[in-house]
Structures are given as C-alpha cells and as structure tokens.
Amino acid sequence: MNKLKKYRFCDLYTMSSGISSTKDQAGHGSPFLSFSVVFNNYFVPDELPDLMATSDKEKETYSIKSGDIFLTRTSEVVDELAMSCVAIKDYPDASYSGFLKRLRPTQTDITYSKFMAFYLRSPMFRKTMTNNAVMTLRASLNEAIFSYLDLLLPEYDDQVKAGDLLYLLDEKIALNNRISAELEAMAKTLYDYWFVQFDFPDANGKPYKTSGGKMVYNPTLKREIPEGWCDASLVDIATFTNGIACQKYYPTGDEPTYKVIKIREFSSGFDDSSESVHQGVPEKVVVYDGDILFSWSATLEVQLWTGGTGALNQHIFKVTSDSYPKTFYYFEVLKYLEYFKMVAELRKTTMGHITKDHLVASRVSLPPKELIQAMDAKLSPILSKIISNNQQNSELSKLRDWLLPMLMNGQVTVK
Secondary structure, three states, X not given: OOOOEEEEHHHHEEEEEOEOOOHHHEEEEEEEEOHHXXXXXXXXXXOOOEEEOOOHHHHHHOOEOOOOEEEEOXXXXXXXXXXXXXXXXXXXXXXXXXXXXXXXXXXXXXXXXXXXXXXXXXXXXXXXXXXXXXXXXXXXXXXXXXXXXXXXXXXXXXXXXXXXXXXXXXXXXXXXXXXXXXXXXXXXXXHHHHHOOOOOXXXXXXXXXXXXXXXXXXXXXXXXXXXXXXEEOHHHHOEEEEOEOHHHHOOOOOOOEEEEEOHHHHXXXXXXXXXXXXXXXXXXXXXXXXXXXXXXXXXXXXXXXXOOOEEEEOOEEEEEOOOOOHHHHHHHHHHHHHHHHHHHHXXXXXXXXXXXXXXXXXXXXXXXXXXXXXXXXXXXXXXXXXXXXXXXXXXXXHHHHHXXXXXXXXXXOOO
C-alpha cells in the first residue's frame, strides 16, 4: 500500500470568485462557464453552451485554464454545495459565473487534474466538505472553509495513472451516452415520419401521404388520418401499473430483497441509500431492464429502465402491453408527454401530476397492426442497442465507483 501525504488545500490552490455579470451581458459574446454546467459535469465540456459579453480585462481576470477547479459556491442544501468541475485544457476568451469559485493550482507536481476531478466528487471528500459548510439561509462556500480542508493524496505518478484510468472509464460512459442519444433521436425521427407525418411506405414503397394516399377526417382527433386507421386512448394500447407503498413490504430479517425505484432512483439509479423491500412484492411491480417507466408525479418523464431489477414505488407507472410491441407504446407515451406536462403545470399544487383519468381521456391515432409490426421490426434493434449501452454504462459506473476509494487511499495502484 502506498503512503498518502496530507496537504492543506489552500496551499495547493488559490481561490477566486467569478464575474458579477448583468442580464444585458448574458446570451451573447464569449464562452461562459455557468453554475449548471459545473454542477452536472466532472469535467468542463469541450464547448461551453453559454455566452457572456465580457471585456478583455474581465477575460483575463476570470480566465479558465487547464488544471483549474470550479466549485459551486452556493446552494439551497448543503449536500449540493461545492460540486466540482475540472478544466483539462485552456479556454481562450472564456469567463466563469459569480456563483462559482475558481481554484487555480499553485504547483504542477502535487495534484493531477484528472485525478482531482474524481477525488473531489468522491463520497469521502463530499462528506468532509459538507461537514465544514456554512449554513445560513443557504449553504455557502467561503475562504474560511477552504482554509480548513485537508487533502490526503497519493504520489503524483500514482495520481496520473489512476486519473487517466478513471477518465477513460468516464469517456466510455460519455461515448455510450452520445451513441444512445443519437440512436434515440434516429428512432424517434423514423417513428414520427411514419406515424405522425403519415409517410410510411405505401403498397409501392412510396411515402403514403406525400404520394397522395387517401386521408380521412377523424372527428375525435379533429384531424385527418390515413384511411383504415382509427383512434384509441393510451390505456387501449398499454397497461399502466402504479407502484406499491413500500412500508407494507419492508424486510424483517435476512430474506431476499429488491431495491426500490423511487423518483430519485428513476433519475440516477440505485445507490447505498436506496430503500429495500422483500421479494414478496406483487410481480406486476417488479421492474427489469428494458421495461418502460413513466413517472407521473413531479418529474413527468418516460424512460427505458436499465438500472437492474427492482420494485416500483408509487408515483411511477410500469407501462406494458399484451397486444402491442414496446416500440409502439413507448413512442406514443413519449409523444403525449408534453401535453401531460402542460396539464400537470395547470393543476399544480405542491407538485404537478397526472392521473389515470388523463390516460383514459388521451386520444392517439392507431395504425393497422401489420404496420405497427413493420415499424417494430425497424425500431426494436435500436432500442435493444440503447438498452445494451445503458447496461454497460451501469457496469462501468459501478467499476469506477468501486475503484475510486481504493485508488484514492493507495490501497491499489495502476501499473
């Protein structure tokens, strides 16, 4: 086991505040690093999505250079304070938000930027940070907290090896996410082309509507649809099964359990804090990879679940069908999602939601089954690849998170 050496954080970096910008500066000008980008990323993206009009002096004062660490300096809750994001290249002309703190290294041979990106997001460091946070009306990061913090670091060469390995794992996860996003967009485009624009192949292989295929007015949908099509509700094409109240199924001994899929797990997957229930829950609420989930409260999102076998909590529907393929009801629910979000916003009290009555009241155009099967033959391989990518990402994330504490404390090293 390699020895770790203790350093004062403030001896290795200098802290600076970001630019105090005005509304008139926002949305145009030079690249700008925002709070949300830092909060959601281990590394500063290659291209910054935001812009800010800044002077040459501001660009110099609030510059972004390779090795810089950016921390969110304020939050409603202490657990979200000082989320880190590391720059691994220079960003000419860029500046950063006043809601961030920049830590610029004062040395080149003690900390390695890629290693620090994972170190600062690790549970161990996050706990140290939150224990030292200032909590008034909002949690805030200041120079005093910075001066209290110590870092326990491996030798620089070991940091380089560990950081590069973890970075490669993270890059593979990001690549899989980009591939899945492209596949999802491609599948949705094809689905819309066939079942929204009605340009599915006709008997001669030509686009139906564009080639003059007969359209018939449907009074329920209040629009024209192809001849031979009809209308239906979402509950006609799929079954929406709500989750369970977990309290009835909490384990009482050493019996086998399932992790519970709540809204938090729906968004970020299982972790050590996820609740468990015994495996005596009804089979209808057991969720497997590839199942379609629809959170009908608060978030209102639809996803292909790939987080592993679990039990569904209330506020989330498991969407299934005995009559139609998954590709059909998945994209039909997705297509209706924006309308449901509007309904939920209009009836919002403490949090927006929809009910099964809204599902019953929904109306969709229903193609002939043979056309649905033809579309499924094209889309099923795409969804299968997305599921496979997401499963691989889950395994890579587990590997990264398993390696991280051992690499940080020198228990293992990379040769």
